[in-house]
Amino acid sequence: MPKAEETVLEIDLNALAHNLQHLRSKLQPSTKFLGVVKAFGYGSDAIEIAKHLEHLQVDYFAVAYTVEGIALRKAGITTPILVLHPLPAHFDEIIEYNLEPNLYNAKVLNAFLAIAEAQQTKDFPVHIKFNTGLNRLGFWENDVDYIISKLNGALQVKVASIFSHLAASEDPNERDFTLQQIKSFENTADAFIEKLGYRPMLHTLNTSGILNYPEAQFDMVRSGIGLYGFGNDPKHDQHLTPIATLKSVISQIHRIEPGESVGYNRAFKAPHFAKTATIPLGHADGISRQYGNGVGYATINGQKAAFIGNVCMDMLMIDITGIECKEGDEVILFGKSPTADEFSGNAGTISYELLTAISQRVKRVFLR
Ligand SMILES: *Cc1c(COP(=O)(O)O)cnc(C)c1O
Numbered sequence: 001m002p003k004a005e006e007t008v009l010e011i012d013l014n015a016l017a018h019n020l021q022h023l024r025s026k027l028q029p030s031t032k033f034l035g036v037v038k039a040f041g042y043g044s045d046a047i048e049i050a051k052h053l054e055h056l057q058v059d060y061f062a063v064a065y066t067v068e069g070i071a072l073r074k075a076g077i078t079t080p081i082l083v084l085h086p087l088p089a090h091f092d093e094i095i096e097y098n099l100e101p102n103l104y105n106a107k108v109l110n111a112f113l114a115i116a117e118a119q120q121t122k123d124f125p126v127h128i129k130f131n132t133g134l135n136r137l138g139f140w141e142n143d144v145d146y147i148i149s150k151l152n153g154a155l156q157v158k159v160a161s162i163f164s165h166l167a168a169s170e171d172p173n174e175r176d177f178t179l180q181q182i183k184s185f186e187n188t189a190d191a192f193i194e195k196l197g198y199r200p201m202l203h204t205l206n207t208s209g210i211l212n213y214p215e216a217q218f219d220m221v222r223s224g225i226g227l228y229g230f231g232n233d234p235k236h237d238q239h240l241t242p243i244a245t246l247k248s249v250i251s252q253i254h255r256i257e258p259g260e261s262v263g264y265n266r267a268f269k270a271p272h273f274a275k276t277a278t279i280p281l282g283h284a285d286g287i288s289r290q291y292g293n294g295v296g297y298a299t300i301n302g303q304k305a306a307f308i309g310n311v312c313m314d315m316l317m318i319d320i321t322g323i324e325c326k327e328g329d330e331v332i333l334f335g336k337s338p339t340a341d342e343f344s345g346n347a348g349t350i351s352y353e354l355l356t357a358i359s360q361r362v363k364r365v366f367l368r
Helices: 013-024 038-043 046-055 066-074 088-096 106-118 141-151 172-196 207-212 340-345 351-357
Strands: 008-012 032-036 060-063 081-083 100-103 124-129 157-163 201-203 220-223 244-249 252-256 274-279 297-300 303-308 316-319 330-334 363-367
Touching: 008 013, 013 032, 013 046, 013 207, 013 363, 032 046, 032 201, 038 046, 038 351, 046 060, 046 066, 060 066, 066 081, 066 088, 088 100, 088 106, 100 106, 106 141, 106 157, 141 172, 157 172, 172 207, 201 220, 207 220, 330 340, 340 351
Parallel strands: 008 363, 032 060, 032 220, 060 081, 081 100, 100 124, 124 157, 157 201
Antiparallel strands: 008 244, 244 330, 252 274, 274 316, 297 303, 297 330, 303 316
């Protein structure tokens, strides 16, 4: 890869293929694989990621919102797309773009049935979500009869899958709870299938579920963070490769006298002669103010340069005292080392939040 000349998020598509291969190695060959590409592919680039995953023959995609699914269809993605959190305002578009809604409560079920009937669809694929303990979206176990009463004779739709979502699949201390969720999902699905009269696909595992509870893979699994290179545990992380590297450059170097300050609110005051560098990356790019004042750091030729003062909207400053470097040199924020997990952990947050926050202003470049 050529050295960065501006702030870029480098996306390694070979690492994506490696991560997919590793996750698949935990599964039966017949188990379908759904790639979660919501939130711009966890902040990378949903379209390029989906194109590559389609080429690698994943079976399904999931996005959170309808607008994300429409963008994939407009980019030419033809693989089925599950919309995890559709809102009735977009049900016409769901049908128009051949997206597949998660129907998670009576209101959305009835609204979708009505719109599908008005549009005279036939066997339009829908997915029924059951809540097994996350208490976020989903029908309850005792809603089975109600759902069946609505679906009976509703030829405009066909249930493509029944699914649930685990609350703490990464946490060994919550193993009993997770096993209970899996059991509850299985029981509900059994009752549902018996009354439905045909067998849709079943799925409940996210990335940590695949890694920690492969016995509950059912017909399909849904992986997001694993594809992007994180397994929520060092023992899994060692087999995965982060696909995104955030790089920037040194715009300007300053020599600071003792007692001088750097940045807004004079938050950094130099205790001694210091050398600082200004980086074209700020909180508008997704490096939030919580990384300021020594929490975050950049890496220059393997050496750590701490953030000093407050992170500005479009820039941040680092302490390069004692580090051999010049204006124009490349700096690394996170990637393979430190990882987004390590970088974000310093600020008390998680890789998911850091990655998805990298704004669309940052140029994406792809390693193929
Ligand atoms: C985001 C999401 C996933 C993916 O979870 P990861 O931990 O990133 O693998 C799976 N299922 C649902 C319902 C989700 O919202």
